[in-house]
Amino acid sequence: MPVFITGASSGLGAALARHYAAQGQTLGLLARRADRLHRLAASLPGQHHVYAVDVCDRDALHAAAHHFQAQVGFVDTVIASAGISAGTLTECEDDFAVFSSIMQTNVNATVSSFEPFVAEMKARQAGTLVGIASVAGVRGLPGAGAYSASKAAVATYCESLRLELKPHKVSVVTIAPGYIKTEMTAHNPYAMPFLMEADAFARRAAKAIAGARSYVVIPWQMGVVAKVMRLLPDWLYDRLAVNAPRKPRRSER
Template sequence: MGAAAEAFAAEAAGRGPSAGRVFITGASSGIGAALAAVYARRGAELGLLGRRQQALQALAQSLPGRHRVYAVDVRERAALHAAAADFLAGGPVDVVIASAGISVGTLTEEPEDYSVFEAIIATNLNATVATFEPFVAAMKARGSGRLVGIASVAAVRGLPGAGAYCASKAAVRNYCESLRVELHGSGVGVVTLAPGFIRTPMTAHNPYKMPFLMPAERFAELAVRAIDRKVSYIVLPWQMAWVARLLRLVPDRLYDHYAAQRGRKPRQS
């Protein structure tokens, strides 16, 4: 069977082309774990990073192939870089996915929420930068590779009680676009994934309706296809892409009136 025929057969079987070596943060649950499962089925060697050692070990053991596990808080930049260096020592890395993220309600009027705001920015934005840092030079030298950031439909417009989360995801989108332009022509692709509502532990207790709720497994399948194609930016599911476009067109006065009535994610405190 020729290479093209093999690739077609793999795609038909849901495995897709071989992914080589993939480093994923936030891998212990949710979107990160779902992405890990898709890549493992393709035969990739994975670097699985997250805070919970036991959950990571259980995931690694449930997946085909042999994978490396790193119990690290992504806010600890030195430890994150050490994990990345260890994985890089095993060979070239083809895909890096900064999937670690947290979402908690915050209110500016509550002084105790400031530390929560800092934690969200540190995890969702700063750790995305720290995740990519160790891999950029090697990818540029090789002239190939993909860096994948996770934004959100929540980056499109601000939501009440979610200032930290919305701000962090809007920043991730703009940061990834800046990085994409910086790396233009280098052979290194930067992909920004913007999930709508995905069925994960993060969304399990949202006290409001979640239209077009998508299973994490289905999101991961579609996301990996987008990463394969080096799509610069994609909203999933596609229905939420249209919602995002329409939200941009709604006048502030009208948006404020209806958004203010929306349910709010509970605060940590």
């Protein structure tokens, strides 16, 4: 069962790579940091294909995907796990570039990651596409407009795609992580409830993917939090969240 993973050099992508390699799967590992990507591949059991590509370079991403398909045949699972995060404030005009890069990496690159695989999956009536959303996308968080918006967009996009591909027996799985211990969350200067190790996350995510779950929050405790957040009326959510701790802006790290 070949698996293509973007954002594979660190964080959730690397944890998923370790999990699937341990299961004997052949991997296509794509990320922009070549040195880290090659170190990861060298540490994994089996032979894998490495692509040092920025997911925002759509042509290069597609070329890597097509090369992997040519090498391994049908790609059963595609996981678009590349993502970036930073605090953003609309009044800070310098943050517009940060906002744009977050949307490009988290949303547009998810689409670009799936594009090369859809036609063959439809033809074979098989396969799974996996998008990584976030609990941060359930409701808007102060100081995280770009990140919250991008992850809400991923969830909604994947839902639309799931409905489009359901008649063709292609699964679309949305994984919404809570706080997972990675380099990304290491920048958060506040308490992170139910913080989970990345490898534990990968095991649970792989189980959800194998079960073709439409949407799952990991860990489950954050799923309860997400459900409560969805149900709160705006006036109450505003009162509770207005002073929530904020992600640092890039200039504040």
